[in-house]
Amino acid sequence: MSRLLLLKLASRYKNLWLFPIVLVFFVSAMVSLVQLNQSINILDSRYGTSVWSLFQLKVELRRFYDTLSIYRADPSEFDEVSNRFDILWSRFPVLMKGEDAAQLSKIEGATAQIESIFNLIRSLEPVVLEQLPDQPEKAAMLQKALSPHIAAIDQLALGNYHYNNAFFNRSDNTVSQLQKQLVWLMFGLIISGLLLLLMVLRENRINRYQAEHDSLTHLPNRAFLRGKLTELCEKKQPFALHLIDLNGFKDVNDTLGHHTGDVLLQAVSARLLEHIDHEHGCITCRLGGDEFAILQPRYRHSKDLQAIGQAIIQALEEEFLVESHPCFIGGSIGSVVYPDHGRDASRLLTHADIAMYKAKESAPESTLMTFDYSMDAQINRRQQLHKDLRDALEHGKLTLEYQPIIGFENNCVEYFEALLRWHHPVYGHIAPPEVIEVAEQYGLAHPLGCWVIEQTCRQIQQWQEQGLQPLPVSVNISPAMYRLDLVATINNALDNCGLRKGLLWIEVTEDTTMHSIKEANEMLPRLQEQGVMIALDDFGTGLSSFSHLQQLSIQTLKIDRSFIKDIVDNPTSSSLVNNIIAIGHDLGMKVVAEGIENQAAADILQQYGCDLGQGYLYSRPLHADLVPDFCHTYPAPAAGINTTHRGVC
Ligand code: C2E
Ligand code: MG
Ligand code: MG
DSSP states (O other): OOHHHHHHHHHHTHHHHHHHHHHHHHHHHHHHHHHHHHHHHHHHHHHHHHHHHHHHHHHHHHHHHHHHHHHHHOGGGHHHHHHHHHHHHHHHHHHHSHHHHHHHHTSTTHHHHHHHHHHHHHHHHHIIIIITTTOTTHHHHHHHHHHHHHHHHHHHHHHHHHHHHGGGGOTTOHHHHHHHHHHHHHHHHHHHHHHHHHHHHHHHHHHHHHHHBOTTTOOBOHHHHHHHHHHHHHHTOOEEEEEEEEESHHHHHHHHOHHHHHHHHHHHHHHHIIIIIHHHOOEEEEEETTEEEEEEOOOOSHHHHHHHHHHHHHHHHSOEEETTEEEOOEEEEEEEEETTTOSSHHHHHHHHHHHHHHHHTTTTSOEEEEOOHHHHHHHHHHHHHHHHHHHHHHTTOOEEEEEEEEETTTOOEEEEEEEEEEEETTTEEEOHHHHHHHHHHTTOHHHHHHHHHHHHHHHHHHHHHTTOOOOOEEEEOOGGGOSTTHHHHHHHHHHHTTOOTTSEEEEEEHHHHHHTHHHHHHHHHHHHHTTOOEEEEEETSSOOOHHHHHHSOOOEEEEOHHHHHTTTTOHHHHHHHHHHHHHHHHTTOEEEEOOOOSHHHHHHHHHTTOOEEOSTTTOOOEEGGGHHHHHHHSOOOTTOOOOSSSSOO
16 A cells, blocks of 8 residues: 555544544553452452451351350260361461461451460360360360350451451541542543543644635635535536636736735625525635635536526626725636536546636636537647647757838838747647747746747848848747846847847737836836837737836837738728827837738838838748848848837838
8 A cells, every 4th residue: 555545544534543542541541440449359358358267267166166065965976076176276277377367467466366266275175185075064164265265256357347347438548548549530531531532623623624724715725625526526416616717806916916905805705605605505615816616516407507607707797895996807717517527526627727718718808618628629739739849949849930021111121020930740830829828838938038039149140141231130029038137138149149239129019018017117228228129019909008108118019910901991990000100100119010911001001101011912921041032122221220219220
């Protein structure tokens, strides 16, 4: 049996261990009591034995006396007299020597009395054996001599018999006192043992409560949920589980502080208890952070699942007033049903988690997603991609392609954008956003980002060696790269390839920048000082506010492809783009339009005064070897690139 199994068994039957311990305690206490009683009895019987010997002696004397009376009436009975005399004589060696004699010596006057009787008996021997057969009248003389001794020994035995009875009442009865004390001690021991048992059981209950409950909300925690799920699975009755991730909780935490975040979590748990547990007979648990779980033990139909899901969403979407701040949150809910989506706790939790992540894709809108096995396939793919991406990164299986950005005014290639490419042996081409998502999810985004920067620098160096005029290349920065050491990473990469500053630019997204506005405010000016041009990518799809845009050290706005796509046919898109270009210029920025696929779109953008364009109209992303040829079609401006002013051309 493995050590782990033993430990599991030990913790599962923790309470049972207590019973043998307490049993041993009780048995020891009882055995001690019984033993004490036995020793008292032995002591008592020793005392009783010696008194009993006195009574025996008295009985033998009395019998001899009575035989003499019979002999006086009927002188033919001498044999009986002789027998009795012998029996009486035989008593004395026992009484005067050995263990009985030692015991008798403890009774005051007993030894002297016995010796005196023995002397009398010895002195009477000639009379009894020689004279009495012929002179039966001597029997009376003998009886007379014996009488006082019979009375004396009777007195002695009776006196000491009373003395023995009073054993427990003696004023110096130490043994009996000790016995009483011991009984009280035993009683105390048993009571303290019982108290100890109660305390241990109580402590155990507290420990168990703490191990199975969350300290902030006092709701059952993940350990409790697992146990409960296992229990329900064993019953083989259908039930449902809903995992909830709060939408917008991070924003509350970031803007109003952790204390308010904690109060909000308590308010959420109170509301779920009131609206879900009490009204629908469910069990709400907090699994950690802003993740909750609701166990729905009564489940008959998929309608029940929807009903609870809607009730949860309704409960969460209602306004929360936290320390007088109105907070609006929502929830992404992943639901599973036993046995359809798993037959044990682990499977059910994993599948509910997958469904919840799927629901999270629609955040901030509250969504309920029920697990289906196609989602599992997606997760498997993710895990496979994670493993293979690590390998691809280590073994140089990733590549970069370069897409030119063209100046509208001079029709020149102003710079390139480096775009990641990964051809997976099984899944084929993996879209870069998925690669980045996997990398971010599994902690590979930083090494991957560093590789992109280093590889880009090596490529610029190689193009220079091939005689190409040095052109800047911009790289996309993922959230994990958005740290202060980015400046050093870029500078080191340029230095290592002997490139001057200003040849590597970056593109950041609105969401990354706005979520880390503090870092952005510190880092972007430092990058700019080092000659790094910063473009805000996919503009219009994210979270940026104009006040932030104004503050940030950003030189270029890249209008997202989705706006450019229907600029020709859709007047709303067209005027939106026109306005974005105007705002960009008002903020002193250059504006790049992404995803230009036709000349008509290029014409409109040029008419709106857009500075630069990127799209299939000019070129698809190119393999590095094709870049020199392309540059001959779109020659770079002869004056080179000025990297010090706000602009790329
Ligand atoms: P992005 O930075 O906005 O890059 C432009 C995307 O638009 C590229 O897609 C490019 O191939 C595509 N594109 C350019 N012109 C056109 C066009 O005319 N029509 C259409 N339909 N598409 C056009 P790609 O290479 O699939 O990259 C997608 C996104 O993945 C990028 O969007 C960027 O956000 C991200 N990405 C790519 N490489 C990297 C990288 O090395 N690091 C990071 N962090 N993100 C990267
Ligand atoms: Mg980009
Ligand atoms: Mg873009």
